[in-house]
Amino acid sequence: MSVHSAILFTPANRKCWIPPVGLINFAVNTACKTFIGTLPDLLKSAFIGRFFAYYLLLFLCSFPHTSNACDSRAYDRTASARHIIDGDTLVLSDGRKLRLIGIDTPELARKGRPAESGTDAARLYLSKLLKDKDRLGLKYGPERKDRHGRLLAHLFLEDGSNIQAGLLREGLALPLNIPPNVLFSDCYEEQMLLARAAGRGLWQLPQFQTIRAKSMQPDTHGYRLVHGVVSKLGFSDSAVWLNLNKHLAIRIRRKHLSYLAGLDLNNIIGAEIEVRGVIYQRNKQMRVSVRHKNDLKILK
Secondary structure (H helix, E strand, C coil): CCECCCCCCEEEECCEEECCHHHCCCHHHCCHHHHHHCCCHHHHCHHHHHHHHHHHHHHHHCCCECCCCCCCCCCCEEECEEEEEECCEEEECCCCEEEECCEECCCCCECCECCCCCHHHHHHHHHHHHCCCCCEEEEEEEEEECCCCCEEEEEECCCCCEHHHHHHHCCCCEECCECCECCCHHHHHHHHHHHHHHCCHHHHCHHHCCEEHHHCCCCCCEEEEEEEECCEEEECCCEEEEEECCCEEEEEEHHHHHHHCCCCHHHCCCCEEEEEEEEEEECCEEEEECCCHHHEEECC
């Protein structure tokens, strides 16, 4: 996918057009006077100047920009993969297990439970992507290990391509925002939205279609997207609670409120929202925990 950038020129006066900040590092653009002075006299006309700027704009926009905001070459270290466990977990050549930050892929069969839909596709994608790759880039988050002792990192190919972004873009993974490791959360969100809009991968499955809170069955569990109206706001010592009537309770731990910047609790009652996350049962109530702004969106 290529994205064309638009460059806007700002009129300083009737004969001078100043390019945006992103272009002022060029010597010819450091001063309006110098810029105009290097052009033929004909271009000093306001009309011709605009004509020139317009075609310069078209010329610059004719070059496709394929870089992705998720990509990076700023690694903390490099490594290679020995074994792929599933779509979000692998074993490095030194024997350590690596859990990819920011995503969650379907689970393997375990403890008598069958493998989840999409497990094989995610694992196969990652296996093919990393095959014969001797140099992978790892970028750590503030927390380097999870509660299982696995290393946590964003993973990149040698050309800087973000592997998590690829899994999300293909609909093979779901966003998983766990502060403080949220460096690429907004970029990962964009990749997920592309897959969701196109109905790719997991987004074809009924489980991942948005449901209304009032339509939820008492045994609903697992990752869901739920739409409803906030009917109640409550507080406990450790959390803020939003209720979608009697159907679902949303738990936001106080320590995570800073990651939901822009959430106006004073006007939240009556708001239509979409919330996503893993539904679980507690005290005969369906609940979901939210840790990041991308997991709770105000619709109205």
